[in-house]
Amino acid sequence: MSENRAFAHPYIPNTVPEVQEAMLKEIGLTSIEQLHEAIPDSLKLDGLMDLPPAMNEYELRRHVEGLLAKNKHAGAGGYLNFLGAGCWQHFVPAICDEINQRSEFVTAYAGEPYEDHGRFQSLFEYQSLVAELVDMDVVNVPTFDWAQAASTAIRMAGRMTARPVALLPKSVDPDKAKIIRNYCTPVMELRELEIDPVTGKLDMEDLRRKLTEEVAAVYFENPGYLGIIEDRGAEIAALAHAAGAISIVGVDPISLGLLEPPSRYGADIVCGDLQPLGMHMNYGGGQSGFIATHDEEKFVMEYPSRLFGIVPTEVEGEYGFGDVAYERTSFALREKGKESVGTQTALWGITAGVYLSLLGPHGMRELGETIVQKARYAARKLADIPGVTLRFAATDFFKEFVVDFGGTGLTVAEINRRLLAEGIFGGKDLSASYPEWGQSALYCVTEIHAQADLDRLADAIRKVVSPQ
Amino acid sequence: MSHAPTNKSSGPIQRIRRDHKVRNFHQAKWDEPVVFELHRPGERGVIPPGTEAGIASEVGGAASLIPSAMHRSEAPKLPEIGQAKVLRHYLRLSQETLGSDLNVEIGQGTCTMKYIPRINEMLIRTPNMMELHPLQDPDTAQGILEVYHRLDLAMREISGMDAFSFQPSSGTQALLAMASIVRAYHDSRGEGEQRDEIITTIFSHPSQAATAAVKGYKIITLHPDEDGFPDLEKLKNAVSERTAGFVVANPEDTGIYNHRIREFTDVVHAAGGVCFYDQANANGLLGITRAKEAGFDMCFFNLHKTFAAPHMCGGPATGALGVAEPFVQFLPGPLVVHEDGKYALKDQPDASIGKVRSFHGVAQTVLRAYAWIMALGAEGLRDVARIAVLNNNYLYHKILQIRGASAPYIKGRRLEQVRYSWKQLADETGVTTEDITRRMCDFGLHYWTSHHPYIVPQPFTLEPTESYSKEDLDEYIQALAHISEEAYTNPDIVKTAPHNSTVHRNDESSLDDPAQWCITWRAYLKKAQSK
Numbered sequence: 001m002s003e004n005r006a007f008a009h010p011y012i013p014n015t016v017p018e019v020q021e022a023m024l025k026e027i028g029l030t031s032i033e034q035l036h037e038a039i040p041d042s043l044k045l046d047g048l049m050d051l052p053p054a055m056n057e058y059e060l061r062r063h064v065e066g067l068l069a070k071n072k073h074a075g076a077g078g079y080l081n082f083l084g085a086g087c088w089q090h091f092v093p094a095i096c097d098e099i100n101q102r103s104e105f106v107t108a109y110a111g112e113p114y115e116d117h118g119r120f121q122s123l124f125e126y127q128s129l130v131a132e133l134v135d136m137d138v139v140n141v142p143t144f145d146w147a148q149a150a151s152t153a154i155r156m157a158g159r160m161t162a163r164p165v166a167l168l169p170k171s172v173d174p175d176k177a178k179i180i181r182n183y184c185t186p187v188m189e190l191r192e193l194e195i196d197p198v199t200g201k202l203d204m205e206d207l208r209r210k211l212t213e214e215v216a217a218v219y220f221e222n223p224g225y226l227g228i229i230e231d232r233g234a235e236i237a238a239l240a241h242a243a244g245a246i247s248i249v250g251v252d253p254i255s256l257g258l259l260e261p262p263s264r265y266g267a268d269i270v271c272g273d274l275q276p277l278g279m280h281m282n283y284g285g286g287q288s289g290f291i292a293t294h295d296e297e298k299f300v301m302e303y304p305s306r307l308f309g310i311v312p313t314e315v316e317g318e319y320g321f322g323d324v325a326y327e328r329t330s331f332a333l334r335e336k337g338k339e340s341v342g343t344q345t346a347l348w349g350i351t352a353g354v355y356l357s358l359l360g361p362h363g364m365r366e367l368g369e370t371i372v373q374k375a376r377y378a379a380r381k382l383a384d385i386p387g388v389t390l391r392f393a394a395t396d397f398f399k400e401f402v403v404d405f406g407g408t409g410l411t412v413a414e415i416n417r418r419l420l421a422e423g424i425f426g427g428k429d430l431s432a433s434y435p436e437w438g439q440s441a442l443y444c445v446t447e448i449h450a451q452a453d454l455d456r457l458a459d460a461i462r463k464v465v466s467p468q
Numbered sequence: 469m470s471h472a473p474t475n476k477s478s479g480p481i482q483r484i485r486r487d488h489k490v491r492n493f494h495q496a497k498w499d500e501p502v503v504f505e506l507h508r509p510g511e512r513g514v515i516p517p518g519t520e521a522g523i524a525s526e527v528g529g530a531a532s533l534i535p536s537a538m539h540r541s542e543a544p545k546l547p548e549i550g551q552a553k554v555l556r557h558y559l560r561l562s563q564e565t566l567g568s569d570l571n572v573e574i575g576q577g578t579c580t581m582k583y584i585p586r587i588n589e590m591l592i593r594t595p596n597m598m599e600l601h602p603l604q605d606p607d608t609a610q611g612i613l614e615v616y617h618r619l620d621l622a623m624r625e626i627s628g629m630d631a632f633s634f635q636p637s638s639g640t641q642a643l644l645a646m647a648s649i650v651r652a653y654h655d656s657r658g659e660g661e662q663r664d665e666i667i668t669t670i671f672s673h674p675s676q677a678a679t680a681a682v683k684g685y686k687i688i689t690l691h692p693d694e695d696g697f698p699d700l701e702k703l704k705n706a707v708s709e710r711t712a713g714f715v716v717a718n719p720e721d722t723g724i725y726n727h728r729i730r731e732f733t734d735v736v737h738a739a740g741g742v743c744f745y746d747q748a749n750a751n752g753l754l755g756i757t758r759a760k761e762a763g764f765d766m767c768f769f770n771l772h773k774t775f776a777a778p779h780m781c782g783g784p785a786t787g788a789l790g791v792a793e794p795f796v797q798f799l800p801g802p803l804v805v806h807e808d809g810k811y812a813l814k815d816q817p818d819a820s821i822g823k824v825r826s827f828h829g830v831a832q833t834v835l836r837a838y839a840w841i842m843a844l845g846a847e848g849l850r851d852v853a854r855i856a857v858l859n860n861n862y863l864y865h866k867i868l869q870i871r872g873a874s875a876p877y878i879k880g881r882r883l884e885q886v887r888y889s890w891k892q893l894a895d896e897t898g899v900t901t902e903d904i905t906r907r908m909c910d911f912g913l914h915y916w917t918s919h920h921p922y923i924v925p926q927p928f929t930l931e932p933t934e935s936y937s938k939e940d941l942d943e944y945i946q947a948l949a950h951i952s953e954e955a956y957t958n959p960d961i962v963k964t965a966p967h968n969s970t971v972h973r974n975d976e977s978s979l980d981d982p983a984q985w986c987i988t989w990r991a992y993l994k995k996a997q998s999k
Contacts, residue, residue, distance in 0.1 A: 009848055011583050011776075013937035014855045023862045023938060027881075035857040036756050038725040038881065043757045049625050054845030057587050064839055068596035070611035075599040079608070083601045086826055093514045095551065099558045101593070107567035107584055109779035110576055110916065115495060115909040117970035118564030119781050125503045128989035132544040137991045141782070144637050145826045155682075178822035182648050182800075186660075186684045222538075231535035258530060260538050283612055284602030284827025285784060295991050297982040307987045309979055310502070313972045319502065320974040324985045330678035332920050335687040340678035342640030343772065346782035350558075357503050357554045358513030361543040367516045368540075369530035376533050377523045396534050416605070425604050447517040454523075 010057075074281070074425060080453055084400050084444025085225070085428040086146070086173055086273070087281050090254065091448055093358050096278035100351045113322050120321035123346060124308045126353030130290055133253055133356065133364070134270045135261045137295035140305035142274055142288045142349040147176040149271035149289030150219060150250050151183035155339060156269060156291075156302040157217035157246035158188045165214040167245075169193040169202050173225040174433045188216070197436075200228045200392035200402070202236060211243040217269075221250035222262060226442065227375075227400030228392060229259065237266025253277055253290075253352075255398050257361065258368025269293050274348050278355030288348035301328050304339035367447055371399045374454065375445040379403075381458035382443070387465055391440055399446055403427060406438040408465040416441075418464040424457060490950045491943065493912035494968040496563035503557060504989050507547035513554045545990070564970045566914060568779070572940045574863070575908065575915035577885045577929025578673070578721050580751045580773035588776070588839045592832040602827035606812050612831055613811035616804040619788075619838040626849070627747070627767055628760025629790030633799045634771075635829040639748050640675040642768035642787025643715070646744045647683040648821040649766065649791070649798040650713040653742060656798075656819055663712035663740070669698045671720035671887075674919050676746055685712060691923075696724045696877025703732055707739035717746040718762070721919070721929060723860065723882030733763030742766070742795075750774045751933060752857045752884030755850035759790070766791045775837035786833040800824050855934040856884045859941060863932050866945045870952045872896060876924050885931035887924050894926045899955035899962045901926040906973065907954070907965035911947045 008015040014023065024032065036044070055063060074081035074089055081089050099105065105119070113120050127139040143149050154166045166184065168177060170192050181190055191210055194203040202220055211218070218240040222230045230236075237247035248269045249262035254276035262270045270292040279286030293299035300307065309324040330337035359367065379401045383390050387407030405412055416426035427443035434440065445454065531539055549557075573581040592598070600609060620632045636642035647666065654660045666680040667688045677687045688706050693699045698716065707714075714736040719725040726732065733743040745759045745767035751774050759767035771777045772785035779785070791799060800823045801816030813828075844852065864886050867873050872893025875886050890901050901917045908915035918927035932941055954962050966972065978984035986992035 009844070009851060011585060011843065012848075012851055012855050012934045013940075014859060014934070015851055019938055020855075020858065023858055027861050027865045032854050032858065035854060035861065035881065036752075036883075038727055038883065039753075039757050040727050040730075043730065043761045045755060045757065048846040048850065049755050051622055051625055051846040051849070052842060054848050055842050057843070060839055060843055061587060061591070063842065064591045064615075064835070065594075067614055068591075068594060068611045070614065071596045071600055072604070072608035073595045073597075073599040074601055074604075075595055078595060078599060079604075081601055081604075083603050085603055087602050089599075089601070091516055095514070095555050095558070098555065099562065101589070102559070102562040103569040104562040104565040104567040105781055106589065106778045107569040108565045108781045109568065109579060109581065110782070111566055111914050112905055112909065113974055114906060114966045114969040114971060115566040115912075115914055116564075117495075118561035121500070121502070121564070122558065122561045123781070125989070127987060128502070128504065129546060131988040131990055132546050135544070137994075138987045144641060144783075147823075147826050175823055175826060179824060179826065182822045182824060183644070183682070185648075186651070187682075229534055229538055231537050234537075256540065256544065258540055259534065260540050261544075264541070280598035281601050282598055283600040283609070283831035285830040285832045287826050288784070295982075295987065300982065300985075300987070310986050310989070310992050311978055312975045314975060315972045318499075318971045320971050322974050322976055322979050324979050324987055327980070330674045334674040334689075334920075335677035335681035337674070337678055339682050340640050340644070340675045342673075342675050343638040343770075343779070343783040343785045345637075345780075345784045347780035348784065350781060353503070354554065354558055356546055357506075357549055357557070358551065359516065359546070360511075360513060360548040361546045362548070363512065363514065363516055364544060364546065365540070366518065370517060370519045372530045372533050373519045373523055373527050376527045380527065396538075398534075420605060420608065425601060425608075428603050450517075451520040451522050 079423050079425050080456065081425040082427050082443045082445065082457065083425050085442050087284050087287065088276050088444060088446060089281055089448055090276045090446050092278055092280055093355065095358060096351050096354050099354045100347055105347060105350060113320060120308055122350045122353055124310055124321050126349040127308060129353050129356040130253065131292065133256045134292045135263045136270060136292040138300055139290055139292045140303055140307055142290050142345045143305060144344055145287035145289045146250060146271065146273035147179035149291050151180045152304060152339060153248045153269040153271045153291055154180065154184060154188060154217050154219060157248060159302050160246060160298060161216040161244065163214055163216035165189050165191055166217045166219060167191050167193050167210055167215055168219050169195055171195045171200060171224050171226050172221065199395045200226055201230050201395065207236065207239060211239055211245065213244065215243060215245045217246045217248050219248040219250065223252055223255055223398035226402050227397035229396045229398060233262060233265035252398065255368055257364025258372060274352040277352040279348050279351060286348065288345035300325060302338055304329065304341050306341060370447045374447065374449055375399045375401060378445040378454040378457065381454060382461060385458065385462045385465060388461065391437055400442055400444045402430065402440050403443050404437065404440045410465055412439050412441045415464055419460055422460040424460055490947050491911050493910065495970050497970045498560040498564060500557060500560045502989055504547050506549045506553055506557060509548055511548045511550040513549050513551050571912055571914055572936055572944050573914050574930050574932040574936060574944055575913060577916060577931040578748060580931060580933055582776055582933040583935035584776060584778045585840060585843065588836040591839055592835055597832065597835065610811050613804050615835050615838050617806050617811055619834055620804065622841050623788055623790055626754060627790045628758040629767060630793045631796045631799065631803065632788055632790045633803060634786055634788050634834045635800045635823065635825050636787040636789050637825045637830050638783055638785045639768065639770045639787045640679060641824055642789045643675050643746065644679040644682060645789055645800060645821065645824045646766050646768065647680045647685065649795055650742045651683055652798045652819060652821050653795065654712055663710055665710045666712055667706050667714045669716050669720060670923055671722055672717045672746060673748060676715045696722050698726050698732065700728055700731060703735055707735055707741060709740065711736065711739045711741040713742040713744060715744045715746060717749050719749050719883045722877060722887045723885040724878060725883050729762045748773060749884060752853050754853040755846060756853050765795055771833050771837040776840040777833040777836040784830040784833065786830050852934045859932040859934065859936060860884050860886065863930060863941050863945065867948065870949045871956065872952050885929060887918060887927055887929045889924050890926040890928065893952060893955055897955040897959050899959050901928050903962045903965065904951055907951050907962045908947060909966040910968040913944060913947055
């Protein structure tokens with residue numbers, strides 16, 4: 001029992017001394033220390049750990065709110081944000097927050113299809129809604145993020161083809177490539193594909209050269225990390241297939257009301273991040289990866305993830321839900337299962353389902369159109385500024401674009417420092433990852449930016465880069 | 469407001485009898501359609517922000533801004549549903565979900581389903597958290613970076629490790645990161661090819677073996693001795709110059725603490741292997757004993773289990789990964805550092821495994837865990853460990869009095885959980901542990917069996933944590949005793965359960981058949997036929 005506290009801790013009801021005593025007595029003990037007798041004294045701590053003193057709820061609230069107040073945030077009352085690069089600021093409908101803050105969903109975990117019927121149904125619905133977006137028949141319970149989804153897609157292709165190499169364009173986010181590389185090492189090898197320095201699209205000659213019989217998969221993204229829309233997906237898929245490889249396409253799902261889904265240009269496996277579909281940025285805590293394939297056994301049996309399916313129950317008229325092909329998972333087979341499964345990002349899957357239910361086909365199309373128009377408007381405004389150009393000026397893009405500040409004589413770091421003083425988070429600095437492009441930055445524009453915001457950005461940059 | 473006419477009687481109001489021993493429960497049953505069935509053409513759930521006329525006139529229509537081949541040729545067949553209907557649908561589905569907030573969730577052993585403090589949920593829901601971009605200048609994210617740093621310091625004290633990464637976003641991802649570090653470490657010493665085996669135990673989580681296999685390792689699995697302890701002699705026989713590492717939980721999922729753990733880590737170190745510790749079962753150890761003194765090079769904690777972040781239907785979560793000094797260089801980056809009076813993100817050296825998850829992991833969970841530690845302090849954390857073990861041993865004592873239940877292996881006390889067996893009950897009544905899973909739903913309680921394979925026959929695994937009162941434990945015990953009684957007197961009621969849940973037993977015959985399984989609504993519409 002507590003030596004110093006005069007009252008029970010609110011989170012620990014059995015710190016009530018009388019209750020503790022009665023329970024100890026019930027199990028034949030006289031002191032609470034006896035409970036840990038199995039641990040040798042040589043491994044036990046002497047005394048208390050060195051931690052800050054406990055706070056009551058009000059003290060805790062003041063303390064944490066005080067810490068968080070040191071942050072500068074995007075959105076209403078905060079900074080105007082043009083950072084994207086894998087985590088994007090989009091409109092989040094209120095109902096997404098309402099549902100993913102429900103106590104039942106926040107605190108559920110591993111219940112059965114009976115007491116957690118709602119969890120199973122809502123994840124089945126998310127699978128089904130994303131399936132419509134990507135136009136494929138199988139979608140998984142989501143994994144950690146896009147990088148993990150891509151990693152697993154590549155490992156799936158490796159098992160299906162029994163080949164050890166995957167090809168990835170240089171335009172994949174270097175941080176994402178790090179994750180994929182670590183996940184694939186040492187079982188599979190990643191080889192980089194060149195991109196065309198003018199268009200930013202995949203270098204088709206390089207692809208042809210590297211498509212050997214060792215290649216399990218060709219991975220590319222649409223729209224890619226650099227925002228570029230790759231319009232030769234069908235050709236890439238045909239080349240991959242002719243070489244006996246799997247075509248994997250990573251996609252930003254929020255583009256799919258407007259852009260053709262990869263399944264229509266030959267993708268065998270589609271993956272991406274659900275974060276744009278109703279998740280706040282949360283300092284990167286809103287990421288969630290999905291994988292989709294056709295409904296063929298050879299694909300389905302290679303998923304490591306849980307896949308929820310709809311079934312009849314013993315009572316006519318009831319929908320039931322359960323795990324499809326559970327025996328492929330590491331839950332069932334340990335190291336003999338497909339990769340591994342465990343806690344991933346289920347709540348974001350449910351939220352993405354809510355989002356797609358709200359947006360519907362018209363909302364998704366309008367959203368795609370709005371984004372592409374606003375992004376183009378912003379890019380043109382920036383390219384009008386002396387010394388500022390677009391790196392891939394002739395290539396269509398979705399919501400992100402590479403701005404080259406080379407002609408301004410300033411570094412991106414310096415420009416971003418000055419924009420910060422204007423209340424603006426400038427685009428992601430690409431100068432370290434892509435030194436060949438000099439002082440370039442990746443800007444992201446979405447539906448949340450009003451024309452006035454974009455004009456403000458252009459005015460601020462014009463001011464920042466113009467000679468004093 | 470009107471009142472129905474009443475017969476005036478002279479006596480007092482009748483006292484309502486509340487002496488039933490198990491909860492008279494029925495779960496919400498909304499008979500809710502699948503969301504596609506709510507489709508009514510023309511209805512809208514929400515209107516997203518649109519394009520101003522000034523922008524449209526400047527750039528033209530969207531179709532002119534994308535390659536024509538990339539224009540979506542056929543709209544996605546998403547449903548069109550009014551906003552209130554969408555809300556109602558998902559609220560109903562939430563009500564048909566038994567979160568740990570709503571039940572005495574001691575039945576999900578190994579997962580430490582403890583109380584989720586509401587203050588922590590409130591703290592994460594502020595623009596100062598939700599509207600942070602992970603790539604914004606660290607100078608503008610000093611608050612959240614300070615939280616990362618403070619949690620790092622607390623976790624070092626709790627474990628004895630020298631640095632933490634909060635990038636892994638589950639226990640499984642932390643295990644993958646640790647297996648990756650083992651490989652990077654041996655590669656750095658020129659022994660990466662030679663050391664190709666990882667040793668684990670059968671009572672450890674399946675992800676320990678599975679993630680090591682993802683990293684290309686051969687797996688050696690040790691089975692316990694007759695008392696349920698990992699077998700030291702078997703370990704001595706298993707280690708060799710091929711040993712890359714040893715991964716284990718302690719206590720294992722049986723709740724049995726391996727008191728010779730230091731000898732295990734010494735044996736592995738003597739063979740040149742790395743020892744990494746799955747601390748998913750740490751709830752009974754906080755402030756009592758640490759990874760460092762037990763000889764581990766690395767460990768991880770599930771912040772969504774031991775540190776009171778919620779499970780969110782299965783993530784997002786955090787596997788906080790701590791390492792001893794020689795392994796810091798291998799951690800995924802960047803790491804949060806405190807230098808020159810401010811917090812910064814520092815890239816890792818080339819030796820690092822790179823990254824395992826995008827950005828900085830799940831920041832909300834990092835904040836929750838920090839807030840939880842601050843609400844408890846050192847004494848509170850030790851109380852957590854003590855009461856979790858007290859609750860468990862009380863439960864253990866009572867469960868063993870239930871007819872048909874047992875707990876294989878040592879007879880002495882356990883730490884924070886126990887893997888029990890209904891073997892006798894199944895032998896005598898034909899009622900299985902899966903039947904009991906379904907019957908417990910009828911009393912508003914969750915119950916879980918075990919990971920596979922079932923080494924303990926007819927298993928169930930209970931972990932009461934520190935969060936539940938004696939009365940809560942008694943309710944759970946009473947429900948199990950009631951079902952045991954039913955098994956011996958009226959087994960059909962157990963075998964045909966659930967009776968008071970949202971739905972009845974699934975017909976699972978289609979789930980393993982490629983011709984019949986339906987993983988999406990569109991697949992169901994193609995495959996399912998009326999009888």
